Amino acid sequence: MNSLDPAHSDPAARPDWGWQPGFAALGPAFFTALQPTPVPTPHWVGTSASAARLLALPPGWLHSDEALQALSGNQLLAGSQPMATVYSGHQFGVWAGQLGDGRAILLGETAQGMEIQLKGAGRTPYSRGGDGRAVLRSSIREFLCSEAMHALGIPTTRALCVTGSPLPVRRETLETAAVVTRLAPSFIRFGHFEHFAARDMQPELRALADYVIDRYYPGCRADATPYAALLQAVSERTAELLAQWQAVGFCHGVMNTDNMSILGLTIDYGPFQFLDTFDPGHICNHSDAQGRYAFNRQPQVAYWNLFCLAQALLPLIEDEEAALAALAVYKSRYALAFLTRMRAKLGLVYRQDDAQHSDSDGALVEQLLGLLAANRVDYTVFWLRLTDAVDSGDFTPVRDLFLDREGWDDWLRGYSARLVQTDGASAVAVMRTSNPRYVLRNHLGELAIRAAQDGDFSVLEQLQQVLERPYEIHPEHTQWSGFAPEWASSIAISCSS
Incomplete structure (x- = not known):
C-alpha cells in the first residue's frame, strides 16, 4: 500500500x-x-x-x-x-x-x-x-x-x-x-491490563500502567501507591460517566471489560439505545438474553468491571486492602454524581448549601423515577415538559403524561416545596441546559440509515446538525423531539449493530 x-x-x-x-x-x-x-x-x-x-x-x-x-x-x-x-x-x-x-x-x-x-x-x-x-x-x-x-x-x-x-x-x-x-x-481499555495480568507478563503490565499514569494520570505518580491511585482515578471517572449515562437515559448494551475505557470515555457504540419510555429494566441488546446489561444494572456492572481491573492491577498494587479502598470510592462518587445530575434536571439549584437537602432530594428523585416507570412515561418528553412547566407555572401538560394522577400530584407537592427554595430564573436556566430536546433515539437513527442505504445522506446531515445542538429548539425539526412512533418498538439491535 x-x-x-x-x-x-x-x-x-x-x-x-x-x-x-x-x-x-x-x-x-x-x-x-x-x-x-x-x-x-x-x-x-x-x-x-x-x-x-x-x-x-x-x-x-x-x-x-x-x-x-x-x-x-x-x-x-x-x-x-x-x-x-x-x-x-x-x-x-x-x-x-x-x-x-x-x-x-x-x-x-x-x-x-x-x-x-x-x-x-x-x-x-x-x-x-x-x-x-x-x-x-x-x-x-x-x-x-x-x-x-x-x-x-x-x-x-x-x-x-x-x-x-x-x-x-x-x-x-x-x-x-x-x-x-x-x-x-x-x-486503551480495561482489557489491555487484563491481557498481561492473565499471562503473568508483569514487566509489560507495569509498562502499560506507567504509560497510562505518565500520559493521562500524572497526578498519580506522586502518590505513595501510584498504581492504587490509578485505580482510584479510573474508578472516579467511571462513576462520573455512569452517572451521566443514567441521567440522560443512555443504555450501552454491551459493557464487557474490553469495552471499558481507561479514560472513562464512552467507547464502542454497538447495540446502544436512548430510552423512549422509562423502563429501568430495559434491555437494548437483543443478544443479551439474561439482561446482564439492562439499563438499571449498568452502574453495578461498571463496578464489577472495575473489580476486574483491580484484579489485573493487583500484582502492581501488592496490597489487597489498598486496591479495595481505591475501588470503594466508586459507589459514593456515583451516588453523588447521579444526584447532582438529577438535581440539575429538576432545577434544584438552592440559594444555600445544598448538602442539607441531599437525603430528601434523593428520595424525591427515587419517587419520581418510580412514577415514570410505573406510568411508562417517555423519558425525554417528560423532562422537556417539566422544564416548560417550571418556566410557565402550568404543570398540566406534565400531569397529562401520567395515568396515576394522584401519585403525580403527591410528587409535585414535594417538588414544589423545594422549588420555592431556589432562584426561579436560575432553576429554569439550569434545566434548559440539562434536559436535551434531542437525543439519538433508535427511530431517528433508522431514518438516517434507511435514507443513506438509498444513497440519500441529507437526513443524516440534518440529524447530525440537530444532535450537535441538542438543547436548542430547531423549529424545522421539532417532530424529532417528540414521542417515538409505534414502529420504533420493532427495531432490533444486537452486537452486530
Missing part, C-alpha cells in the same frame, strides 16, 4: 500530523503492525467539522479525495504506523481470553495528542474468524452517537467521518461496508 505523498497534493492544504511515538513506544508485545485492507470505490457518508478541529485539519482537506482514500483504508497517511492492539477481557461476565482489535486499526497519535483509528478497515490477527468489516448501518449509528454524546457533554470517543463502499458484507442480511474514523486521546 502506498503512502500519500506530499508531492501529489497542495502542501498548504495538507495536514501536519506530527506523529508521536504514543502507544507504539510500548513495543511489539502490545500490538501487531499491519495495513488496512482497501475497499472498492469509497464515497463520503458523513463528516464532523467539530471532530476535525481536534486535529487542526486544513479547511477543505476532510472533503478531498486524498482524505477519502486514506480514511477508507485505501492509502496510508504519510508517517503513520498502522497497528492492531491486543487485549483480553470478560464478555457477559465470562472470561473470554485473548480478544484484541478485530476490525479496528490504529494509525497513530497526532501532534494534538489524539489517536486516529479506522474501524472496519479489514482483518487483523485478532479478528477471530470475523471479516474485519463494519457495515453502513452500524457505522452511521456510531458516527451520530459519538458526536451527539459529545454535544451532551458526556465523555466519549469522537467520530471524524464515515466512508462507505459497495463492498458486500454479510451480517443478519447482506449489507454494504463502511469505515468509521474514530478519535480519542487513547483507546
